Amino acid sequence: xxxxxxxxxxxxxxxxxxxxxxxxxxxxxxxxxxxxxxxxxxxxxxxxxxxxxxxxxxxxxxxxxxxxxxxxxxxxxxxxxxxxxxxxxxxxxxxxxxxxxxxxxxxxxxxxxxxxxxxxxxxxxxxxxxxxxxxxxxxxxxxxxxxxxxxxxxxxxxxxxxxxxxxxxxxxxxxxxxxxxxxxxxxxxxxxxxxxxxxxxxxxxxxxxxxxxxxxxxxxxxxxxxxxxxx
Amino acid sequence: xxxxxxxxxxxxxxxxxxxxxxxxxxxxxxxxxxxxxxxxxxxxxxxxxxxxxxxxxxxxxxxxxxxxxxxxxxxxxxxxxxxxxxxxxxxxxxxxxxxxxxxxxxxxxxxxxxxxxxxxxxxxxxxxxxxxxxxxxxxxxxxxxxxxxxxxxxxxxxxxxxxxxxxxxxxxxxxxxxxxxxxxxxxxxxxxxxxxxxxxxxxxxxxxxxxxxxxxxxxxxxxxxxxxxxxxxxxxxxxxxxxxxxxxxxxxxxxxxxxxxxxxxxxxxx
Numbered sequence: 001x002x003x004x005x006x007x008x009x010x011x012x013x014x015x016x017x018x019x020x021x022x023x024x025x026x027x028x029x030x031x032x033x034x035x036x037x038x039x040x041x042x043x044x045x046x047x048x049x050x051x052x053x054x055x056x057x058x059x060x061x062x063x064x065x066x067x068x069x070x071x072x073x074x075x076x077x078x079x080x081x082x083x084x085x086x087x088x089x090x091x092x093x094x095x096x097x098x099x100x101x102x103x104x105x106x107x108x109x110x111x112x113x114x115x116x117x118x119x120x121x122x123x124x125x126x127x128x129x130x131x132x133x134x135x136x137x138x139x140x141x142x143x144x145x146x147x148x149x150x151x152x153x154x155x156x157x158x159x160x161x162x163x164x165x166x167x168x169x170x171x172x173x174x175x176x177x178x179x180x181x182x183x184x185x186x187x188x189x190x191x192x193x194x195x196x197x198x199x200x201x202x203x204x205x206x207x208x209x210x211x212x213x214x215x216x217x218x219x220x221x222x223x224x225x226x227x228x229x230x231x
Numbered sequence: 232x233x234x235x236x237x238x239x240x241x242x243x244x245x246x247x248x249x250x251x252x253x254x255x256x257x258x259x260x261x262x263x264x265x266x267x268x269x270x271x272x273x274x275x276x277x278x279x280x281x282x283x284x285x286x287x288x289x290x291x292x293x294x295x296x297x298x299x300x301x302x303x304x305x306x307x308x309x310x311x312x313x314x315x316x317x318x319x320x321x322x323x324x325x326x327x328x329x330x331x332x333x334x335x336x337x338x339x340x341x342x343x344x345x346x347x348x349x350x351x352x353x354x355x356x357x358x359x360x361x362x363x364x365x366x367x368x369x370x371x372x373x374x375x376x377x378x379x380x381x382x383x384x385x386x387x388x389x390x391x392x393x394x395x396x397x398x399x400x401x402x403x404x405x406x407x408x409x410x411x412x413x414x415x416x417x418x419x420x421x422x423x424x425x426x427x428x429x430x431x432x433x434x435x436x437x438x439x440x441x442x443x444x445x446x447x448x449x450x451x452x453x454x455x456x457x458x459x460x461x462x463x464x465x466x467x468x469x470x471x472x473x474x475x476x477x478x479x480x481x482x483x484x485x486x487x488x489x490x491x492x493x494x495x496x497x498x499x500x501x
Contacts, residue, residue: 032374
């Protein structure tokens with residue numbers, strides 16, 4: 001066995017000890033376990049402050065410990081909540097909880113997203129249009145964006161077409177409800193060579209006249225372009 | 232270190248709005264992982280700070296002693312960030328924070344072996360090739376030694392000799408380790424060649440138990456560490472000194488009071 005493998009084996013065992021449930025650890029190893037635990041708990045708890053009350057303290061601790069034992073993957077600790085969310089999603093059966101997980105994570109992701117500016121001078125139905133990396137749209141089934149009463153989420157099932165974005169004026173994360181029509185247009189932008197094609201397809205889908213729809217929808221799209229949400 | 236002189240302060244995002252209203256430090260150190268993905272509003276303010284002050288990047292996620300291949304996209308992103316803001320100096324920790332691509336975001340103790348020295352030397356060369364900058368490595372605090380073929384100073388000196396990296400001498404880490412593991416901190420520092428030291432750190436630690444200190448960077452610097460820094464500066468270590476604070480961060484104006492103490496010490500020994 002090459003000697004580095006011995007070092008690696010020592011490191012691997014050390015990490016298993018401090019991240020697992022090994023009994024009778026020395027105080028020094030417990031200190032490392034505590035330091036690693038704090039690091040993960042702080043970032044996960046801060047990310048999912050609204051979601052945490054949906055779990056008992058013991059259940060939440062079990063999830064966090066399970067995640068620590070598996071470790072993060074990204075070099076940036078701010079990406080840990082997404083990895084945690086993806087791990088929990090595999091087992092979590094409550095759809096409103098998974099939607100709230102998504103919502104709380106996307107607020108962080110948008111805060112960190114690198115903005116792109118369009119090279120176009122003006123929005124045109126004849127040109128391509130894409131959503132900026134600082135925008136996410138999603139069709140949710142629970143009103144996780146309303147923040148009024150999280151305990152009533154389960155009972156408030158419906159269709160909610162959301163657009164979350166980072167406001168270029170102040171970097172605040174904003175949320176707005178879209179019409180199903182606008183959601184379809186934006187969702188399918190990348191499927192069509194031009195913005196006009198995407199609008200026309202949505203018009204046909206909803207049984208509307210494309211020419212009339214273009215006139216009605218243009219001001220809203222132009223406003224999004226002005227805010228650099230459409231690029 | 233070109234452009235870096237005297238006393239510096241760790242830059243926190245909470246300081247950004249107050250920097251122009253107070254006397255400024257001579258230079259700032261930043262944790263790049265906290266700044267690479269900053270939003271545009273912060274970017275403008277950060278660019279103004281980078282324009283006005285010399286900056287040093289002090290990374291956390293390199294895992295120089297880890298077993299997995301270096302994360303090349305991460306290093307390239309780091310290089311691009313440092314290029315964009317004209318940052319020439321990059322330091323990291325003589326430790327590992329990931330194993331088998333499992334990230335723990337904590338500085339973990341290395342086996343102090345000959346093989347590890349060679350392993351680190353290879354990774355330092357590769358890192359420098361990508362970043363196009365020399366690497367500075369910090370002596371880490373540790374509470375446990377997983378395996379040891381040599382003393383810590385031997386290990387550090389061997390890494391510096393073989394890799395060509397310079398040292399970020401963390402005086403608080405020396406103190407914390409000397410207390411926890413029962414060695415003489417001055418003898419430790421005397422075993423380091425001052426010519427191989429790029430700059431130094433000073434920070435606060437937590438008295439966790441009567442026989443255990445933890446390097447938290449969450450309190451003011453303790454008197455014992457000030458004394459050790461004073462002594463170190465008197466021993467021919469006339470490199471720049473950085474005051475670190477990562478937890479329980481006070482307002483900028485309060486932080487500057489402690490910074491002034493570092494500055495006075497640096498000036499007294501200049």
